[in-house]
Amino acid sequence: MRQSDKISAYLEIVRQQIRWKKAQPIVLEEIENHIIDQKDAFMRDGLNEEEATARALAEMGDPVVVGEQLDRTHRPKPDYSLLALTSLLVFLGLMVQFSISSNIFLAKWMFERQIVWSVIAVAVMFIAYFADFTIIGRYHKIIFSLLSLLVFVCYLFTGEVHGRSVKMVYLLLLFPTFFAGFVYNMRNKGYGGLILCGLVLIIPAFLAELAPSAAILFLLCVSCLFILTAAVFKGWFNVNKKSALFTMYIPTVITLLSVFLFILMRDGYVSQRLQVILNPYLDPRGAGYVTIMIRRLLTNSRFIGQGLPISGLEDYTVFQLLPEVNTNYLLIYLIYRFGWITFVGIITLLAAFIIRAVIICRKQKSVLGFLISLAIISTFAIQCIIYIASNLGFMLFAPLSLPLISYGGGGLVINMALIGILLSLSRTGYLVRDKMEVGFKKTSFIQYDNGRVIIDLKRTT
Template identity: 45%
Template structure:
């Protein structure tokens, strides 16, 4: 018994020096293994068990020094690049707000609104940052049900505006991140695991259709597809990759075929490419966007389309404060502002994706990819619509456009993202290493006692 306590004392002494608790398990295991190896080596030289243990520990060196060294290496580091870029983007949003106060609206009021939401958003970001993101992988079902419950509650208490449950629609953007947790929890669950993931997706997708927010539906589908594909390619479900991919992509292909065969989509696509065929109807916004852009300069105020000389831009194109902010600043200040904004967002997104690929833990990888994709897809959709390609309605330009509630949701996503980048390196996907350790023929898994006669 004494050998055990001595080793334990030594390992505890090391771990006490390491402030990041998440890494304790891993270090404990690695060094314990080492001491055991060393002990066995001494024992094979004919030294008795207890002396061998003591000698092995002595060989290790001063636990305080080892612990301090390891603590230095494993200190959680905030990801300053993402924090800096986020603040830069928020500032850009506020800056644009100061310079664009259309006469028709109360510019000052809009400015204060943006300021308040930005501050609340930073608070939310900080909150999500300090809540450990691993809860997404620990309680995926609870999170999913809470999210669904909250959305249904919001739909019940609010009236649809222009046929859409606006307040509920914002929360849709949290589904991809929640889905990442769901996929994570399906490790080694085989084909049923994939089907269950599909069911979770189907529920969230159905909700987005009911709201309805087709853009969110599309965003949701894309994010979930990427995360699920990644999981399959990483052999997360322990099934044949090809069959698993077929299981995901075949139903998708069938539903795409059905959607396309209905004909409505074709009409929309045609309209998106050439809005001029219906300039006063469905193609109105896109036509006006393109007209405003055609008169834009590289630097400075652009000219208004011929028939609209008497009008202000806000009368020509409604929504310049939220849905068409980019179009407006291109018209008002020139293309260079557009370039600055798009460059900033691109740097942010690329940096975030690079950090995603560096994640060691699968949960960190799934969650950060889902959150980054949510922001990236919003950006792409927004930029496309603002350039006149309006296949879908824009959601928001992350951190910049005046779409207050989306700003809050996006800030939550950034908080989660930063939390992953801060501690993601330390999270180990426990289950796996544990499973491979159990070589004994009696296992206890998922509440079941398994006796396996095939192991030796």
């Protein structure tokens, strides 16, 4: 028997004791390195290879015992706090939908529909949870193209609601997460990689423009910039951080400003809308109506309990005053109907969710896990911010959805899929490592370094 076979046999016994397959390779690699180090040390002390190997293995201890101890340490554990918060939010959403079901037309049908969607969403979450999230990094091009195609097909073949392709909007929420996979594959690619990341973003931006949804465009831009910035700070592109940030932000700001100015000058409607956002009383019966109504409802709300009647509109309910309350203005309904305390409660829950997600993000050992969790957090957080802002009367964008709570199957399923990925990151993230070190110098065949010319004959890439 060769000496290396003895070591392999030992490792095989250890491996058999560790039930969680995912943990095996990383644990065994460490043990193997140790045995080899120990063996080499014994050989330096004058032992021959056979004796050295035998003693190194003896030092390690009984492989069954070692394996059992390692098995006890490495058990797949879901993040129970995040799971609990998720179920609480979904349950809360259903409760709210149920409580308004007596107030609107077709409400019973809508509530039942929402229950069916919730069941589907939970199933999707578990699928994402048990799937291997590293796929996002490995097949980034295929996934990115497929998603783009899917969104486009969705645009062509699904119906529109108020001139907007709603289903498409929710699929677009997946882009930041898959963009993270794309960025991950640009390690050490320098400015070329950074620019490629920027170029690839044109696809989802174009699709968001097709929808058309300014809110999703905003979400995509902010999330993806966030991911890129984080990657730059991690030294992922292997470029000077400051100039990389300039490379990213100057074209972005110029593009956004010029688009903004262009729309303002070309389109009377949009510029009028912007003025109304700033001062809704300019158009109280048209574009400013919702904002004014929100302000009146909110000023009449109390901390606890039903809000005070609104003068002149005493006979109307929130459902008659605002459009699509169950999807877009859920928070106003809750604040006016039950008091600001419900708002405080929901914000606390969502904040707790985001904080827990940040903790998971910080525990990630691989840049892939880090970037994906960051993408999910920002997707989730920006949806919340847009929704909350619009419900408080800052109507810059039409609200997308209040994650897990507001009515609608598409948003629920997509958000639950993202949460599933996040849960999977918390379960296995600490085991996944990047194959190459961050900031590892890309070596070329001939290098010039500090007055020396280095010709690297062993270069493999």
